Amino acid sequence: MPKSYYWIAALFLTVLSCRHAGNSEQEDYIPETDRSKTREAIDVIYAMNLPTDVVSLFEKTGTGFNAALLIHSENVAVYEAPEQMALLLGALGVDLSYCKLYGQAEHAAGLYRHIEMLAERLQIPEDVFTRTRNDIEAIIEKPDSMTSMITEIYSSADAHFKSVGQEALASLSLLGGWLEAMYIGVNIYQDKKILEVGDRILHQKYALTSLLGLLNNYQESLFIRQYVHDLEKLRSLFNEVEILYASDNFDMEAGENSFRAQNAVLRYSPETLAEICSSVLGLRNKIMP
Numbered sequence: 001m002p003k004s005y006y007w008i009a010a011l012f013l014t015v016l017s018c019r020h021a022g023n024s025e026q027e028d029y030i031p032e033t034d035r036s037k038t039r040e041a042i043d044v045i046y047a048m049n050l051p052t053d054v055v056s057l058f059e060k061t062g063t064g065f066n067a068a069l070l071i072h073s074e075n076v077a078v079y080e081a082p083e084q085m086a087l088l089l090g091a092l093g094v095d096l097s098y099c100k101l102y103g104q105a106e107h108a109a110g111l112y113r114h115i116e117m118l119a120e121r122l123q124i125p126e127d128v129f130t131r132t133r134n135d136i137e138a139i140i141e142k143p144d145s146m147t148s149m150i151t152e153i154y155s156s157a158d159a160h161f162k163s164v165g166q167e168a169l170a171s172l173s174l175l176g177g178w179l180e181a182m183y184i185g186v187n188i189y190q191d192k193k194i195l196e197v198g199d200r201i202l203h204q205k206y207a208l209t210s211l212l213g214l215l216n217n218y219q220e221s222l223f224i225r226q227y228v229h230d231l232e233k234l235r236s237l238f239n240e241v242e243i244l245y246a247s248d249n250f251d252m253e254a255g256e257n258s259f260r261a262q263n264a265v266l267r268y269s270p271e272t273l274a275e276i277c278s279s280v281l282g283l284r285n286k287i288m289p
Contacts, residue, residue, distance in 0.1 A: 041249060042264065046206040047257040050154045051090030051177020054207060055097040057185040057200045063192050065102035069184050070095045071288055076114045082122060083223040086161075086169040087287055089118045090176030093154050098184055100146040108140045115153065122169070124160045128152050168218040175211055175227070176288075178204075183284040186277045198273055201280075202266050205238040227287065234279045241276075242267040 045054050071091055079085055092115050099108040116129050132139060132149050139145045154173075161170035182204060189197040212231055219225045246263035 041260055041262045042203070043258045043260050044203050044206060045258045047210040048174045048178060048207055049257050050151065050158065051093045051173050051180075052097050052150055052154060053257065054178055054181045054204065055094055055101075057181045057204070058098065058188055058197070059101060061188055061192070061194055061197055063188055063194070065099075065104055066187070066191075067104075067107060069098070069187055070107065070111070071180070073110060073114060075288065076118065081223070082166075082169060083172055083221065085118050085122055086172040087176035087179075089115065089122065089157065090154075090173035090178075091180035091288060092118070093150060094177045094180040094184070096146075096150055100140075100143055100150070103143075105137070105140045108146070109136060112136055112140075119153070119157065122157075124157050128156045168221055168224060171211070171214040171218060172224070175215065175231075178207060178211055179280070179284050179287065182280045186280045190277060199264075199266060201276065202238075202241050202243065202268060202273065203264075205235075205241060205243065208235055208238060227283075230283050230286070234276065234283065237272060237276045237279060240268065240272045 043056070045056075048054065071088070076088060076092075079088060092111055096108055096111045096115065099105075099111060116126075116133070119129065120126065128149075132152075139149055157173065158170050161167060161173070182201065185197055185201055188194065189201060208231065212228065212235060215224055215228050215231070219228060244265040244267070245261040249260075249262035251260040
């Protein structure tokens with residue numbers, strides 16, 4: 001088995017073991033003392049294809065837009081290393097999705113320009129920008145058009161990185177997107193104390209495992225190696241969280257990179273969630289100060 005597939009095999013075993021944990025002879029046991037229960041069906045991302053795959057983490061929270069959460073535009077032009085630019089590219093895609101969610105056209109237009117600049121510096125073909133540049137104001141006003149544009153930009157970037165043997169940059173772009181989505185989600189959770197957002201953060205346990213599996217393939221890069229070390233520390237905190245999925249209404253075929261589950265039970269201590277949140281904030285500020 002190629003080394004790049006080991007992590008996904010291990011991940012499936014982890015998910016399946018969590019799915020069946022707690023079963024009695026009759027039905028899944030869901031104790032009333034568990035910290036958190038998810039009764040509605042949820043889609044859990046276990047592997048990312050694009051940096052924006054996990055933006056559902058901060059969707060439908062009932063909170064308002066907070067411009068302070070966006071990456072500071074003055075930082076974008078500072079970075080010159082391709083690895084840092086790839087991280088930033090992924091993160092800006094999530095920020096653009098965040099602006100789309102709240103109809104923030106002015107902020108979205110600025111982010112689009114920075115994404116285009118980074119893409120040019122990373123030598124990503126400009127075809128997608130050529131098609132959207134002249135109509136960007138109209139596109140930004142339409143959420144569905146924005147979603148399509150974001151998907152096209154990041155699919156194009158991912159395909160380019162892989163076609164020129166820069167898979168490491170593709171993985172770093174995923175990391176940038178994941179970390180930015182977590183950063184926004186953690187800030188919403190800490191500010192508004194929305195329990196559902198706390199649950200969404202904990203369900204990112206599987207996406208983190210898959211990201212580490214990808215990044216471990218490129219540890220010859222000192223840049224990647226230093227962040228793998230930090231991410232391993234974060235994963236050790238997630239390992240203190242037990243997630244149980246009821247056997248009924250569990251669909252492993254819900255999506256190519258996700259599964260759908262209902263009646264999820266999360267066992268964790270408030271201190272663990274607080275440590276996860278603190279670690280996410282620290283890591284994001286370290287990578288993208």
